[in-house]
Amino acid sequence: MIGITNQASEFPRYHEYMFHKESIPLEPEMYWYDPKNAGVSSAMDVLRAVRRFRVADAAMRRRAQNDMRINETDLMAIRHLIACERQNQVASPKHLSEFLNISSAATAKLLSRLTASGHIRREVNPDDGRAQRLYATQASHIQIRRALSGTHKQLMKVALDLTADQQAAVVHFLEAMSAIAVMPHSEATTVEQSAES
Structure with a gap:
């Protein structure tokens, strides 16, 4: 199984599955993984869940943008x-x-x-x-609360329902994902190569 870590250098290179750009070479081995390999299928389920959340979060922000014009x-x-x-x-x-x-x-x-x-x-x-x-401004505070507070309360409830260990695991995972996502492509490639060696 793939351990969750807050060290980007130790994290697998699955971020290309989610953050694929045209500048990334299109060789299949660069971002596709064999689900038959140990742990890959469940890891891909995790990334798909993250991707679904990103889509849902973008939709939430679009609603807020429309409400606030x-x-x-x-x-x-x-x-x-x-x-x-x-x-x-x-x-x-x-x-x-x-x-x-x-x-x-x-x-x-x-x-x-x-x-x-x-x-x-x-x-x-x-x-x-x-x-x-x-x-x-105070008006912005009111508009933001009106647009997002209901959703944020529900998100907080989901986070509170996690055990302390689950919360720590989620934090470590998302921090590692964030570190890789904002990493320059040249550095990300170096991390990928070191992770595979």
């Missing part, structure tokens, strides 16, 4: 600002640009758009009088 990047920005507030962190335009992985020009347009629509507010940093601090 904003696009996907706007929703990501608002949710990130809310998360920062909950962690007592202050977001700046540069911080948001890095999180969204968009240019400073695109960030400026996004901030202007969300400020005009009443979703965020900008304050001058009192420490230097120039830098901006970004916050989600």
